Amino acid sequence: MEESCSTVETALEILVGKWKPVILYHLFTSGTMRFSELQRALPNITKKMLTSQLRELEYHDIVHRKIYMQIPPKVEYSITEYGLKMGPLLQAMNDWGTSHMQHLNELYGDDRKVQALEAIQD
Amino acid sequence: MEESCSTVETALEILVGKWKPVILYHLFTSGTMRFSELQRALPNITKKMLTSQLRELEYHDIVHRKIYMQIPPKVEYSITEYGLKMGPLLQAMNDWGTSHMQHLNELYGDDRKVQALEAIQD
DNA sequence: CAGAATCCGATAAGATACTG
DNA sequence: CAGTATCTTATCGGATTCTG
Numbered sequence: 001m002e003e004s005c006s007t008v009e010t011a012l013e014i015l016v017g018k019w020k021p022v023i024l025y026h027l028f029t030s031g032t033m034r035f036s037e038l039q040r041a042l043p044n045i046t047k048k049m050l051t052s053q054l055r056e057l058e059y060h061d062i063v064h065r066k067i068y069m070q071i072p073p074k075v076e077y078s079i080t081e082y083g084l085k086m087g088p089l090l091q092a093m094n095d096w097g098t099s100h101m102q103h104l105n106e107l108y109g110d111d112r113k114v115q116a117l118e119a120i121q122d
Numbered sequence: 123m124e125e126s127c128s129t130v131e132t133a134l135e136i137l138v139g140k141w142k143p144v145i146l147y148h149l150f151t152s153g154t155m156r157f158s159e160l161q162r163a164l165p166n167i168t169k170k171m172l173t174s175q176l177r178e179l180e181y182h183d184i185v186h187r188k189i190y191m192q193i194p195p196k197v198e199y200s201i202t203e204y205g206l207k208m209g210p211l212l213q214a215m216n217d218w219g220t221s222h223m224q225h226l227n228e229l230y231g232d233d234r235k236v237q238a239l240e241a242i243q244d
Numbered sequence: 245c246a247g248a249a250t251c252c253g254a255t256a257a258g259a260t261a262c263t264g
Numbered sequence: 265c266a267g268t269a270t271c272t273t274a275t276c277g278g279a280t281t282c283t284g
Binding site for chain 4: 156157158161169170172173189193194195196197
């Protein structure tokens with residue numbers, strides 16, 4: 001009974017964290033990226049946050065971390081094969097989110113949109 | 123470009139908050155519920171949290187709030203017609219979450235499951 | 245380059261008491 | 265009954281500094 005909502009929470013668990021959707025977006029569209037590339041793609045994220053978010057995604061087997069044993073260090077991140085299965089879900093969330101923003105605009109006007117864009121800043 | 127992930131965040135926005143998925147679950151399955159019924163269904167939530175989560179869902183036009191002008195007060199909550207459109211998304215998240223819990227079990231064993239169940243407690 | 249470690253402020257969430 | 269108000273605690277996220 002309660003399980004049927006705790007599983008929704010499982011899905012949320014791996015998505016929450018202010019930066020995970022953006023990180024996944026970049027990894028899905030760009031394929032393999034180095035740590036520093038991700039930093040450049042997300043100008044406002046700190047190393048600490050980027051590291052922690054990636055580690056959580058790695059724990060969930062969504063993101064793969066490949067370490068090159070060399071100096072200077074080189075680490076590449078990519079979506080795992082299992083992680084690719086999330087694609088449709090992310091797409092569904094994206095689609096719903098898009099139409100919901102439209103719905104909010106119809107209800108309250110476009111002010112909210114401005115706020116949202118200001119809140120992102122990257 | 124960045125919009126394609128900010129809309130995912132829009133979807134997350136209305137789902138995050140520790141209790142929203144459970145609240146939606148109950149309203150989806152039980153239809154109309156009074157405030158006190160929701161309290162009984164979610165033994166561990168405080169009135170403050172229940173109120174705030176419901177108000178946010180109301181703002182997003184997912185939940186409808188019907189006030190009966192009488193004493194003692196009576197307020198009924200239900201999913202709006204627009205909110206019903208979230209059903210498939212919630213179902214998709216639920217499905218993915220279910221299979222992901224299974225995946226985590228395969229990766230790390232069933233210890234996690236126990237933790238998750240302990241964490242819910244309702 | 246890719247982080248780890250520490251500190252600190254902001255926000256979310258819980259406990260408790262009060263009210264029309 | 266269905267909240268509100270206030271206070272405290274826990275968690276999250278950001279800034280800064282240090283390192284192999």
